[in-house]
Amino acid sequence: MSLDHTAEARRQIEICNACRYCEGYCAVFPAMTREKAFSDGDLTHLANLCHNCRGCYYACQYTEPHEFALNLPAALAEVRVESWERLIRPQSFARLFQRHGVAMTGLLVAMLAAFFWLLAALKPTSGEGFYAYLAHGTMVTIFVPAFVLPLALIAAALRRYWVEVDGGRVTWAHLRRALQDAAQLRNLSGGQGQGCNFEEGDRYSDRRRMAHHLMMYGFLLCFASTSSGTIMHYAFGWEAPYPLLSVPKLLGVPGGLMMVVGTVYLVWLKLKADPALGAPRVWGGEMAFVLLLGAVAATGLLLYAATGTGLQAPLLAIHLATVMTLFLLMPFSKMVHGFFRLAALVVEAKKSQKAPQGEMA
Ligand code: SF4
Numbered sequence: 633m634s635l636d637h638t639a640e641a642r643r644q645i646e647i648c649n650a651c652r653y654c655e656g657y658c659a660v661f662p663a664m665t666r667e668k669a670f671s672d673g674d675l676t677h678l679a680n681l682c683h684n685c686r687g688c689y690y691a692c693q694y695t696e697p698h699e700f701a702l703n704l705p706a707a708l709a710e711v712r713v714e715s716w717e718r719l720i721r722p723q724s725f726a727r728l729f730q731r732h733g734v735a736m737t738g739l740l741v742a743m744l745a746a747f748f749w750l751l752a753a754l755k756p757t758s759g760e761g762f763y764a765y766l767a768h769g770t771m772v773t774i775f776v777p778a779f780v781l782p783l784a785l786i787a788a789a790l791r792r793y794w795v796e797v798d799g800g801r802v803t804w805a806h807l808r809r810a811l812q813d814a815a816q817l818r819n820l821s822g823g824q825g826q827g828c829n830f831e832e833g834d835r836y837s838d839r840r841r842m843a844h845h846l847m848m849y850g851f852l853l854c855f856a857s858t859s860s861g862t863i864m865h866y867a868f869g870w871e872a873p874y875p876l877l878s879v880p881k882l883l884g885v886p887g888g889l890m891m892v893v894g895t896v897y898l899v900w901l902k903l904k905a906d907p908a909l910g911a912p913r914v915w916g917g918e919m920a921f922v923l924l925l926g927a928v929a930a931t932g933l934l935l936y937a938a939t940g941t942g943l944q945a946p947l948l949a950i951h952l953a954t955v956m957t958l959f960l961l962m963p964f965s966k967m968v969h970g971f972f973r974l975a976a977l978v979v980e981a982k983k984s985q986k987a988p989q990g991e992m993a
């Protein structure tokens with residue numbers, strides 16, 4: 633844990649805990665009021681609860697040029713990114729991606745597209761649609777480990793996180809409350825539903841929340857589409873390609889469109905927002921991750937539109953390359969924030985129940 637960033641976040645949190653003006657903005661402030669002193673684990677927990685909405689920065693009377701020089705969104709962003717880099721293994725790879733995310737993503741997509749393109753040259757003798765280029769068994773053999781191993785790395789990191797923040801035992805009620813908060817992105821509402829200040833400075837806007845909703849639910853629809861295709865393949869022997877009026881397509885096409893719109897929206901918001909209120913050193917890595925999500929969705933839609941044409945083979949190679957890059961980079965890219973955020977919400981559901989808001993621990 634970087635002493636500089638931790639010490640700076642602790643200094644700022646202690647000022648906020650004395651001031652408490654921003655109590656209603658998000659879950660971070662009620663959580664900090666339970667404590668008198670802040671351990672490293674407390675700071676990790678608060679940092680992962682923060683959604684970088686920036687409302688507290690624009691409300692604060694102690695930002696520069698005041699001598700306190702508060703910038704709580706930036707201080708928490710640094711601690712948050714550091715917590716992911718520290719808890720994921722291998723740490724060196726996580727740090728490398730945060731600094732060179734765009735280059736690493738581009739290189740991986742290009743290399744994997746070449747790999748899948750070469751693989752397609754060894755055409756299977758049977759199969760329809762994209763299975764005519766890559767046998768189903770080959771795809772399963774390649775993609776299952778590429779999906780499961782990164783998830784195992786994330787699970788191990790979440791276990792370390794749980795120990796660090798003293799998560800302890802949780803109940804279904806804590807999990808349900810955390811899932812409700814995550815589903816509504818409640819902490820991006822600004823406390824009273826007015827939205828956040830991410831890209832509009834001191835003006836409220838609900839755009840970031842909407843963009844996240846589009847991306848999150850679009851991704852879940854695409855995931856449900858792939859899962860339904862797998863069930864249809866193995867349980868009912870109904871193999872791809874599927875027609876438009878089938879469960880995988882009825883879930884996947886709207887999901888893909890939502891992700892493309894969400895990507896454009898998030899890129900625009902990120903370009904407008906002030907990098908100094910986040911962790912500027914990971915700006916490139918975060919942008920690479922958003923663009924990668926958009927590329928997965930866009931190439932999937934293009935592949936569907938190009939079915940039966942000469943573009944199907946190259947588009948299949950590019951689409952599979954983007955999907956595999958997304959899987960392989962899950963533990964090291966911004967993708968991991970969804971897992972840590974949910975863990976923080978579960979811990980918070982438990983801790984806030986134990987010590988109601990305002991009660992000092
Ligand atoms: S961000 Fe500023 S105004 Fe808000 S609680 Fe902290 S010190 Fe007070």
Ligand code: SF4
Nearest residue numbers: 658682683685686688
């Ligand atoms: S940036 Fe937003 S979410 Fe983070 S502490 Fe400030 S008000 Fe809360």
